Amino acid sequence: MPVKRALIIGAGIAGMQAALDIANAGYEVVLVERLPSIGGRMHQLSETFPTLDCAQCILTPRMVEVGHHENIRLYTYSEVESVEGEVGDFRVRIRRHPAYVNWDICTGCGICQEKCPKRVLSTDFERGMGKRKAIYTLSPQAVPNKPVIDAENCIYFQRGKCRVCERFCPTGAIDFEQKESFFEERVGAIIVATGYDLLPLEELGEYGAGQIPDVIDGLAFERLLSASGPTAGKIRRPSDGKEPKTVVFVQCAGSRDPEHHMPYCSKICCMYTAKHAMLYKHRVHDGQAIVFYIDIRSAGKGYEEFVQRAITEDRVLYIRGKVARIYQEDGKVIVRGVDTLSGKQVEVAADMVVLAVAMVPRITTRALAEKLGIEVDEHGFLVEADGNLNPVETNRPGIFLAGAGAGPKDIPETVSQASGAAGKVLSLFSQWE
Amino acid sequence: MSTVVSLEKYIHNDLVRRVEELSGQDLLACYQCGECSAGCPAAFAMDLLPSQVIRLLQLGQVEEVLNSATIWFCAACQTCYARCPKGVDLSRIMEALRELAMERDGDTLKHTEIPKEELEAFPQQAIIAGFRKYTL
Amino acid sequence: MKISYFPGCTLNTKGKGFDRSVREAMAALGVELVELPDWNCCGASFPLLVDNVLDLVGPARVLINTAARDNKLTTACTTCYNVLKRTNRVLREDENIRERLNYFVEADYQGQVEVSDILQLIRDEVGFEKVKEAVKKPLNGLRVASYYGCMVLRPPREVAYDDPENPHALDDLMAALGAEPVRWGAKAECCGNYLVARKPEVAMEMSYRVLSSASRAGAEVIVANCPLCQFNLDRWQRDLTLTHGGFEPIPVLYFTQLLAIALGLDPGGYELEKHYVDPRPLLESKGLI
Ligand code: SF4
Ligand code: SF4
Numbered sequence: 001m002p003v004k005r006a007l008i009i010g011a012g013i014a015g016m017q018a019a020l021d022i023a024n025a026g027y028e029v030v031l032v033e034r035l036p037s038i039g040g041r042m043h044q045l046s047e048t049f050p051t052l053d054c055a056q057c058i059l060t061p062r063m064v065e066v067g068h069h070e071n072i073r074l075y076t077y078s079e080v081e082s083v084e085g086e087v088g089d090f091r092v093r094i095r096r097h098p099a100y101v102n103w104d105i106c107t108g109c110g111i112c113q114e115k116c117p118k119r120v121l122s123t124d125f126e127r128g129m130g131k132r133k134a135i136y137t138l139s140p141q142a143v144p145n146k147p148v149i150d151a152e153n154c155i156y157f158q159r160g161k162c163r164v165c166e167r168f169c170p171t172g173a174i175d176f177e178q179k180e181s182f183f184e185e186r187v188g189a190i191i192v193a194t195g196y197d198l199l200p201l202e203e204l205g206e207y208g209a210g211q212i213p214d215v216i217d218g219l220a221f222e223r224l225l226s227a228s229g230p231t232a233g234k235i236r237r238p239s240d241g242k243e244p245k246t247v248v249f250v251q252c253a254g255s256r257d258p259e260h261h262m263p264y265c266s267k268i269c270c271m272y273t274a275k276h277a278m279l280y281k282h283r284v285h286d287g288q289a290i291v292f293y294i295d296i297r298s299a300g301k302g303y304e305e306f307v308q309r310a311i312t313e314d315r316v317l318y319i320r321g322k323v324a325r326i327y328q329e330d331g332k333v334i335v336r337g338v339d340t341l342s343g344k345q346v347e348v349a350a351d352m353v354v355l356a357v358a359m360v361p362r363i364t365t366r367a368l369a370e371k372l373g374i375e376v377d378e379h380g381f382l383v384e385a386d387g388n389l390n391p392v393e394t395n396r397p398g399i400f401l402a403g404a405g406a407g408p409k410d411i412p413e414t415v416s417q418a419s420g421a422a423g424k425v426l427s428l429f430s431q432w433e
Numbered sequence: 434m435s436t437v438v439s440l441e442k443y444i445h446n447d448l449v450r451r452v453e454e455l456s457g458q459d460l461l462a463c464y465q466c467g468e469c470s471a472g473c474p475a476a477f478a479m480d481l482l483p484s485q486v487i488r489l490l491q492l493g494q495v496e497e498v499l500n501s502a503t504i505w506f507c508a509a510c511q512t513c514y515a516r517c518p519k520g521v522d523l524s525r526i527m528e529a530l531r532e533l534a535m536e537r538d539g540d541t542l543k544h545t546e547i548p549k550e551e552l553e554a555f556p557q558q559a560i561i562a563g564f565r566k567y568t569l
Numbered sequence: 570m571k572i573s574y575f576p577g578c579t580l581n582t583k584g585k586g587f588d589r590s591v592r593e594a595m596a597a598l599g600v601e602l603v604e605l606p607d608w609n610c611c612g613a614s615f616p617l618l619v620d621n622v623l624d625l626v627g628p629a630r631v632l633i634n635t636a637a638r639d640n641k642l643t644t645a646c647t648t649c650y651n652v653l654k655r656t657n658r659v660l661r662e663d664e665n666i667r668e669r670l671n672y673f674v675e676a677d678y679q680g681q682v683e684v685s686d687i688l689q690l691i692r693d694e695v696g697f698e699k700v701k702e703a704v705k706k707p708l709n710g711l712r713v714a715s716y717y718g719c720m721v722l723r724p725p726r727e728v729a730y731d732d733p734e735n736p737h738a739l740d741d742l743m744a745a746l747g748a749e750p751v752r753w754g755a756k757a758e759c760c761g762n763y764l765v766a767r768k769p770e771v772a773m774e775m776s777y778r779v780l781s782s783a784s785r786a787g788a789e790v791i792v793a794n795c796p797l798c799q800f801n802l803d804r805w806q807r808d809l810t811l812t813h814g815g816f817e818p819i820p821v822l823y824f825t826q827l828l829a830i831a832l833g834l835d836p837g838g839y840e841l842e843k844h845y846v847d848p849r850p851l852l853e854s855k856g857l858i
Contacts, residue, residue, distance in 0.1 A: 311464070342489050457619035506768060542767050547766065556584065558613040562763035563766025564766075
């Protein structure tokens with residue numbers, strides 16, 4: 001008898017959507033997330049295009065729903081170790097990283113984080129725009145709201161003494177002896193929703209190679225914009241904390257560049273850049289936002305209108321041409337570009353630069369695909385059974401795809417594909433009646 | 434032109450504002466599709482295409498536009514405005530530019546410059562309109 | 570019917586032949602044009618600067634004078650039509666300018682006058698069917714290029730009473746007269762307008778493009794609706810035969826001249842002899858005069 005349970009790998013908006021669709025249909029879902037809490041990339045975003053909804057406000061209720069759903073068994077801080085079997089009967093081994101906190105008794109009060117003496121630059125969730133402690137949750141709205149200890153930065157793990165968190169924890173949940181643990185689950189179908197990463201700035205030599213503090217990527221700018229981010233939504237440049245008055249946005253940084261980087265279009269940058277420039281102007285009224293673009297790709301409901309609004313209402317200056325060089329001089333970030341429409345070389349002495357860098361698959365996707373016996377393309381994106389008529393299935397029966405792990409997608413497209421994948425799983429289950 | 438344009442000065446450009454005030458047009462509304470230039474019946478005589486005029490204004494390059502011959506070749510036929518998908522009335526922008534150029538350089542048409550026989554042959558409206566367009 | 574008529578400066582002087590053909594043809598169609606007393610110049614170009622209220626005073630006076638005796642005004646000069654129509658629209662829609670203008674000329678005008686172009690009047694008040702019935706001398710076989718120019722088309726929302734990109738009222742009228750309207754590409758292209766005053770060589774080239782388009786379409790004659798278009802298209806043809814190899818002159822008439830002829834009127838007063846390209850040989854060859 002096939003098992004009418006589903007495994008979903010990745011608890012970003014894609015995995016959450018698919019999990020809720022299946023769980024609400026009455027079937028059990030095993031949801032595995034590599035990070036300590038769910039929400040994925042969307043949880044890092046400030047507002048969404050083209051409606052400017054507060055991302056957290058629309059996402060948090062869903063995160064809570066996933067966290068409490070009786071049909072969803074959540075494994076955060078966990079990874080899929082191995083998968084055996086076939087459609088109808090996959091046997092999955094899950095490895096959970098040691099949190100060094102006993103989540104069964106932790107109440108999520110947060111005292112440990114408050115007392116921990118070690119501040120660490122949050123390079124993951126805050127993209128280097130803010131700090132966290134050595135014991136931390138990704139955000140105050142984290143689901144589950146239980147901390148983990150980052151052993152590499154923990155004073156105790158590195159030098160053998162401290163244990164301040166342990167001293168203050170009212171429930172005695174800190175457990176420095178905790179080891180990784182393994183779990184076995186049986187499922188009938190799998191959805192892979194591993195999401196995306198951004199091309200590291202280090203790869204972009206002509207744009208400062210990640211060496212210029214005030215040249216940041218789009219996700220970092222999301223954190224600056226976010227009301228619950230490290231600057232509480234105030235635009236402050238990393239180098240000196242000053243409010244930048246001239247901000248340059250560079251589209252196609254590493255995308256559409258088959259000679260040096262990624263040949264494909266990352267699809268979401270035109271829109272989020274318009275949003276960034278717009279939101280920047282909403283925060284800094286006397287600021288100037290300048291966008292450099294090769295093309296503006298705004299295909300989608302209300303998308304073109306959104307871009308035009310950024311231009312006419314928020315007075316964002318769009319310059320047609322790819323930036324050639326970005327360097328630092330006199331506390332400014334000099335941007336050398338061209339406006340091919342007027343045939344002029346242009347230069348901006350900017351206070352800050354936001355690069356819309358290429359979307360790439362998570363580095364872990366390739367190894368996972370191997371375990372699952374499904375394919376990735378030359379860039380590491382998961383491969384659909386058929387790009388036209390079967391964009392949700394893989395070549396392996398019972399394994400489906402959702403979200404940006406299978407190629408650049410925006411939120412609505414991701415959610416649609418996730419619901420599509422959930423529908424596929426449910427239709428399988430119904431055939432097993 | 435080989436000069437490098439410094440864009441951060443754009444927002445402080447008073448001349449751009451004057452063009453917008455005189456013409457009543459939002460320069461940033463133009464998204465450079467080029468339909469105005471494609472259909473302009475006088476474009477063959479212009480050194481800057483109509484859409485390039487707007488582009489340079491968007492970048493704050495008013496002087497360059499005022500020095501161009503284009504503004505004097507615009508016949509105010511409104512073909513550009515009739516077709517502009519963004520509703521930009523370029524002929525009004527051209528008029529504003531002629532105004533600014535004449536504020537700077539004075540009138541550009543004198544009675545004495547028109548040969549007498551032509552002056553006699555012209556329909557009245559050509560003379561009246563001509564002096565309205567080419568003198569302050 | 571009776572309607573107030575604004576001849577405008579050009580029809581009062583250089584365009585007398587046009588004016589006469591208009592009045593006579595309209596009378597023959599049963600429309601009495603009552604010339605507006607004490608009319609003044611409309612300004613000959615609609616001011617395009619936002620705050621140029623002063624240049625609106627002229628056309629506003631024309632409208633205000635009309636309002637004292639009529640609620641309709643027609644004109645045959647399409648430039649006048651364009652200026653009056655747009656000024657009237659401003660007076661209707663812009664409260665601020667309306668107040669200022671009324672103050673200047675000591676009036677209380679709200680934009681109630683309906684301004685029409687004579688072709689529009691013929692189409693909407695007389696009707697091309699009725700025109701067809703009134704034809705005495707059909708223009709059989711005359712291949713006509715109907716030229717609309719700018720003034721009755723642009724800006725479309727403000728002045729057009731026809732499809733601005735594919736106007737056909739004039740073609741329809743010509744067809745009603747028994748002519749054969751040709752399909753051609755330049756019917757709504759600008760002739761060069763007032764550029765002739767300062768950049769005649771550019772206006773000349775613009776006119777050449779219109780003329781050659783008509784010729785390529787096989788037209789024998791062009792009909793115009795604006796004295797400046799007529800002038801620009803007509804004036805330079807001899808020069809064009811020198812500068813543009815293979816260029817063949819083509820007569821340019823006012824459409825009302827052909828209308829009057831088709832209605833059986835005597836074109837003696839229409840100043841056909843003053844056209845630069847003499848249209849008489851063509852009209853004679855067609856047995857029309
Ligand atoms: S047609 Fe309008 S939008 Fe297009 S280039 Fe011209 S002014 Fe700009
Ligand atoms: S109004 Fe001027 S710029 Fe516009 S199409 Fe006519 S001649 Fe060209």
